[in-house]
Amino acid sequence: MAEPERPKAQTEGAAPAASATHMVLIPSYNPGVKLRDTLHAARAHWSPVWVVVDGSTDGSADWLRAQAAQDPGLRVIVLPENRGKGAAVLHGIELAAREGFTHALTMDSDGQHPAELIEQFMHASQAAPQAMVLGVPQFGAEAPRIRVLGRKVSNGWANLETLGAGIGDSLFGFRVYPIAPLIRVMRGQRFMRRFDFDPEAAVRLAWAGVPPVNLPARVRYFSADEGGVSHFKYLRDNTLLTWMHARLFLGFLVRLPVLLGRRLLPSERPNMKH
Incomplete structure (x- = not known):
C-alpha cells in the first residue's frame, strides 16, 4: 500500500507545499478582528486554504480578496447573502470536489479553533481516508458553562442516535470530512444548512458507515474585549438543535436494524490511536 500523502518538509518561515487532496475550508460570517490571525495561522500550517464568505457585511470580503491576490495558496469565495454555515460548507466542498480534492478540514474564522493542529488532523485523515476526524474540545476556564453543559x-443524543458509534464531540467544528460522502448526505435532504450542520453531519455520516477518529483539540473562547464574536443565539439555536435531534432520533429508529447489524458484524475500522 502506498504511503499517505504528506506535505513536504518545510524550512522555517517557508509556505507549506500544496496538497492535491486535502484542503482547509473556513466558512466566515462577520468574524471580527480574529479573522486575520486565523487566516495567517491556517496558511502557516497548510495549503490550500479556502474561505467561503457567507454574506458578510463587515467588509472582511474585501480584505480577504486582497490577501488572495497576493497568496496563491488562498482562495476566497463570496456568497451574495448569508445562507448559514452548512450551506457555506456545502458550496465550498462541491467546488473542491470538482477540482479533485477528497477531504476538507473545516474550522471557524473567529480564532476559537487551533490552527497549529491542522497538520496533525490532516495526517490522521491521510492515514484513515475513509474516516471523519473529529476534534474533541479541551476547554479552558473561560468557556461559558452553559455552552459546555449543552x-x-x-x-449524548448523538451517540444514542448512532448506537454508540464513538462520536467524541458532536458540535465542535474543527474536523476533517471525506468530501464525497458528506456531499451525498447533504444533497439527500434539506437540513444541515445552518447551526445544525456540525452535529447532523457527524450523525448522518456515521449512519452512512463513515467511522470517527477522535483527537483532542484546544478551544478558546474570547471575550468581546479580546475581539471575540459569537453568532450563537441561545433560544433560536437551541430550538434548532432540539428539532434536529427529534428528527435524527426518528431516523435512528428507522435505521436501527441496520445499525444493529453493523454492531453484530463489525467491519474493519481505522486505527484510532493518534
Missing part, C-alpha cells in the same frame, strides 16, 4: 446533552 454540549454534553447534544453529545
Whole structure:
C-alpha cells in the first residue's frame, strides 16, 4: 500500500507545499478582528486554504480578496447573502470536489479553533481516508458553562442516535470530512444548512458507515474585549438543535436494524490511536 500523502518538509518561515487532496475550508460570517490571525495561522500550517464568505457585511470580503491576490495558496469565495454555515460548507466542498480534492478540514474564522493542529488532523485523515476526524474540545476556564453543559446533552443524543458509534464531540467544528460522502448526505435532504450542520453531519455520516477518529483539540473562547464574536443565539439555536435531534432520533429508529447489524458484524475500522 502506498504511503499517505504528506506535505513536504518545510524550512522555517517557508509556505507549506500544496496538497492535491486535502484542503482547509473556513466558512466566515462577520468574524471580527480574529479573522486575520486565523487566516495567517491556517496558511502557516497548510495549503490550500479556502474561505467561503457567507454574506458578510463587515467588509472582511474585501480584505480577504486582497490577501488572495497576493497568496496563491488562498482562495476566497463570496456568497451574495448569508445562507448559514452548512450551506457555506456545502458550496465550498462541491467546488473542491470538482477540482479533485477528497477531504476538507473545516474550522471557524473567529480564532476559537487551533490552527497549529491542522497538520496533525490532516495526517490522521491521510492515514484513515475513509474516516471523519473529529476534534474533541479541551476547554479552558473561560468557556461559558452553559455552552459546555449543552454540549454534553447534544453529545449524548448523538451517540444514542448512532448506537454508540464513538462520536467524541458532536458540535465542535474543527474536523476533517471525506468530501464525497458528506456531499451525498447533504444533497439527500434539506437540513444541515445552518447551526445544525456540525452535529447532523457527524450523525448522518456515521449512519452512512463513515467511522470517527477522535483527537483532542484546544478551544478558546474570547471575550468581546479580546475581539471575540459569537453568532450563537441561545433560544433560536437551541430550538434548532432540539428539532434536529427529534428528527435524527426518528431516523435512528428507522435505521436501527441496520445499525444493529453493523454492531453484530463489525467491519474493519481505522486505527484510532493518534
